[in-house]
Amino acid sequence: MGPLALEELITAFARLPGIGRKTAQRLAFYVIKSPRDEAQALAQALLRAKDDLLPCTVCFNFTERGQELCEVCRNPRRDRQLICVVEEASDVLVLERNQLMTGVYHVLGGVLSPLDGIGPEDLRISELTARVKQEGVREIILAHNASAEGDATAEYLSRQLAPFTRVTRLARGLPVGADLDLADKVTLAHALEGRHSF
Amino acid sequence: MGPLALEELITAFARLPGIGRKTAQRLAFYVIKSPRDEAQALAQALLRAKDDLLPCTVCFNFTERGQELCEVCRNPRRDRQLICVVEEASDVLVLERNQLMTGVYHVLGGVLSPLDGIGPEDLRISELTARVKQEGVREIILAHNASAEGDATAEYLSRQLAPFTRVTRLARGLPVGADLDLADKVTLAHALEGRHSF
Numbered sequence: 071m072g073p074l075a076l077e078e079l080i081t082a083f084a085r086l087p088g089i090g091r092k093t094a095q096r097l098a099f100y101v102i103k104s105p106r107d108e109a110q111a112l113a114q115a116l117l118r119a120k121d122d123l124l125p126c127t128v129c130f131n132f133t134e135r136g137q138e139l140c141e142v143c144r145n146p147r148r149d150r151q152l153i154c155v156v157e158e159a160s161d162v163l164v165l166e167r168n169q170l171m172t173g174v175y176h177v178l179g180g181v182l183s184p185l186d187g188i189g190p191e192d193l194r195i196s197e198l199t200a201r202v203k204q205e206g207v208r209e210i211i212l213a214h215n216a217s218a219e220g221d222a223t224a225e226y227l228s229r230q231l232a233p234f235t236r237v238t239r240l241a242r243g244l245p246v247g248a249d250l251d252l253a254d255k256v257t258l259a260h261a262l263e264g265r266h267s268f
Numbered sequence: 269m270g271p272l273a274l275e276e277l278i279t280a281f282a283r284l285p286g287i288g289r290k291t292a293q294r295l296a297f298y299v300i301k302s303p304r305d306e307a308q309a310l311a312q313a314l315l316r317a318k319d320d321l322l323p324c325t326v327c328f329n330f331t332e333r334g335q336e337l338c339e340v341c342r343n344p345r346r347d348r349q350l351i352c353v354v355e356e357a358s359d360v361l362v363l364e365r366n367q368l369m370t371g372v373y374h375v376l377g378g379v380l381s382p383l384d385g386i387g388p389e390d391l392r393i394s395e396l397t398a399r400v401k402q403e404g405v406r407e408i409i410l411a412h413n414a415s416a417e418g419d420a421t422a423e424y425l426s427r428q429l430a431p432f433t434r435v436t437r438l439a440r441g442l443p444v445g446a447d448l449d450l451a452d453k454v455t456l457a458h459a460l461e462g463r464h465s466f
Binding site for chain 1: 270271272273274276277279280281283284285286287291293294295296297298299300304306307308309310311312313314315316317318319320321330331332335338339356357358360361364
């Protein structure tokens with residue numbers, strides 16, 4: 071095919087999730103045409119992200135090398151008695167970006183998935199239980215994705231934690247702006263079930 | 269927001285064309301979760317592509333540092349009397365991948381676009397004319413994109429080169445597998461105009 075340096079860049083891009091061969095090719099040609107600074111910035115950011123991002127020792131959100139606690143856990147104004155449990159560190163970013171959470175987080179690191187051989191011991195559940203017991207937590211909000219595995223994991227956690235604290239989960243219903251006739255059956259069922267008076 | 273190393277990686281990905289903020293975030297989290305080797309391979313490929321890819325001194329296709337001529341121009345079995353003119357080096361890759369060209373190439377480096385201030389002197393047209401005059405070229409195939417600028421550039425080149433050699437262009441018509449009722453009017457007009465007997 072083309073020169074080796076070009077093929078290697080296309081192959082490296084195509085290894086990223088959701089990037090097909092054609093997109094990888096487009097990205098590679100863009101990089102070759104753009105200033106060297108830009109390629110260097112991406113190359114450095116890649117290595118720095120790999121080397122400098124570590125899990126927070128309390129909640130397993132990302133923190134930078136040299137900081138044992140993440141930004142949220144370091145913040146003295148966050149409510150330590152309210153823990154929001156999420157599947158991945160990326161979920162923390164979504165909630166933080168929207169500034170919706172006054173409490174702190176706990177990143178489970180995935181969902182229970184017996185078919186993939188992922189059981190409770192593969193997630194950070196014992197660490198969560200320890201936090202709940204130690205810190206006198208007022209409420210645990212289970213903010214799992216609305217998937218079958220997310221639901222099953224939430225069910226499991228609520229059973230584990232209910233003896234120690236209040237456990238809640240995010241509401242299901244129509245997303246803002248949604249048309250009724252475009253909503254799927256399960257979403258509609260949740261919306262009806264969770265109906266409330268004005 | 270999140271840790272600096274994470275933000276930097278998301279920003280660097282989002283600078284690539286067609287990569288929005290959400291996709292950039294997904295890519296960044298993928299990189300952080302995947303083995304360091306993979307991030308390093310992409311980082312190295314980025315820098316190597318910037319540093320090692322140079323234009324072929326004859327056709328302006330990409331060649332690697334240390335090779336004055338590209339792979340196509342180096343190949344003694346390619347027909348040097350047949351030059352396929354393309355807009356970008358990426359077009360060479362497409363044609364080579366499909367092994368459709370027995371001749372060599374000439375990469376113009378863009379299209380004429382008076383509105384963007386791109387005139388004939390901004391493209392590698394004088395180099396093309398010089399090749400045609402020197403090498404005794406039998407045929408020039410203009411393989412421009414089917415855009416207004418591609419058409420205008422092809423028209424311009426055909427006027428310039430017609431005194432010296434035969435100038436042809438790619439056929440327009442229905443792409444293979446296309447339904448008549450989905451084809452646009454201009455494509456249909458081209459298909460009709462270019463009709464031929466069995």
